Amino acid sequence: MTTVDITGAIHGADGKFAGHIAGEPDDGLSLEHPVVAASPYADLKGKDRVEAMKADLEKAVGDLVESGQLGAYLDARRANGMSRWSTNNQMLAALQVAQREGLTEPDQIFTRMGTIDARGFRQWEKAGREVTKGQKALYILGPNKKWITEEDPHRPGKTRKKQITAGFSAVAVFEASQTEGEPIAQHPAKPFTGEVESGTSKALQDFVASRGFSYHEEEIAGCDPVNLTGTLAYVSPTSKKLVVDSRLSDTQKAQALAHEAGHIACGHCDGDAPDYASHRGQMESEAESFSYMVLRERGIDAAQPNSFSPGYVAGWSKGDPKAVTQALDKAGKAFNALRDEAGWE
Known part of the structure; x- marks a missing residue:
């Protein structure tokens, strides 16, 4: 259903995301070794804790918009015809790319539809x-x-x-x-590195299971686990499966799982045919806001998720404060449900 990455390839007209997890250091991180630092919100309770997280993310998104980085990126994205094409043409392109890359799951194809940066021959020449x-x-x-x-x-x-x-x-x-030449403007989101506390992945798996979804690890067609591009994880509303690529590290799997669990927690997978095309920006903003709260809760310091989540949310919402606030409110309620069920203090 969704995909996230280190290059900032946000799915859809707003930006370009080809995966969900950013890279990690060569020393290899493991969920079996909890971080030493406590949650930065350890002294806050319930609603106050969530409100503090929401305020942090909202400020980070605002800072990114004001910096001009997001505006420059979105300006570059507007040159990509996908942002103006009809849904039919977006789907046509996605089906052709999916055939080349061996993608067969409908959710993977919908996800890939949003990552495509396709232009005519002359348009690419103008872009250098x-x-x-x-x-x-x-x-x-x-x-x-x-x-x-x-x-x-x-x-x-x-x-x-x-x-x-x-x-x-x-x-x-x-x-x-299929092109070469001048660099294409990348999203201002930076690579994520870090480690979450032991038990985070298990709590998320239990949470999605309580919503009727099964967790699976398998090699996903089109996923590049080395460069962390392609579809690294997705949720299938029809088969009730959450799939994470088995070749990712434990930390990367946990990050992917947090985002995908956000889609389930926020109700994006309810029913057989969610309206991805019309509401994908809001869905992605909500899911990544949920993921942000999970990572902050489970020991990642602000410098880490702030390097990824604000860029992701800002790209999908186009920096619209109202859209960001709506996403954070919904994600906050979903996160509280997870905390209660997981017994996180």
Whole structure:
């Protein structure tokens, strides 16, 4: 259902996210060794604790927007046609990419639809990049426009020119991975490194199980566990499965699980066909806000989740304070439910 990564490839029109977990140091981190530092909210209780977390994340998102980093990134993203394409064209592109990458789960395909940065040959040239020789294009449908003359309904006896769509033609576009040249603007989110307390993953697994979802670890088609790109984890509302790539480290699995559990906790997987296309930005903001609270609660200091979550939430919400507040409120309620069930003090 969702995917998150270290490069800031946010799914959808707002940004580009190709995975959920950022890298970790070479020394290898394990959930079996709890961090020494206590939760920064250890002295707060219940509602006060959640409100403090929400305030921290909201401030970090605001700081990111004010810094100009997010604006520059979103400006670059607007050059990507995916932000303006119809849902049908987005799906057409995603199906072609999924076929190339061996993605078969509907949730993976929906997720991949949002990560695609596809433009025409000339558009890439304007961005300082060239399509690599030998690459096969993706094809979408472009409208054939023509002008007609018709009677002006507002001026009797007069005519007017009107442009109409007279059918569609196949238009060739290429994904960013098929090009080379000037760097593509990346999301301001930075790599996540850190370790969560022992028992976090088990508590999250129990939580999703109580909602009727089973937890699985398996190799996911299209996932690159070395560079941490592709679909690293997803939730299937139809099969009631939460899947994390088995090749990730324990810490990376816990981070992926926290985000995916957020989708379940916030009700995004209720029913057989969630409206991903219309509400994906809000869903991703809520799920990552939930993940942020889990990581803060379980021993990650502010410098770590603040390097990832604010960028992720800001990208999906476009920095809209109202959207951020709504996401935090819903995520806060879901997080409180988890805390109560897990018995976290």
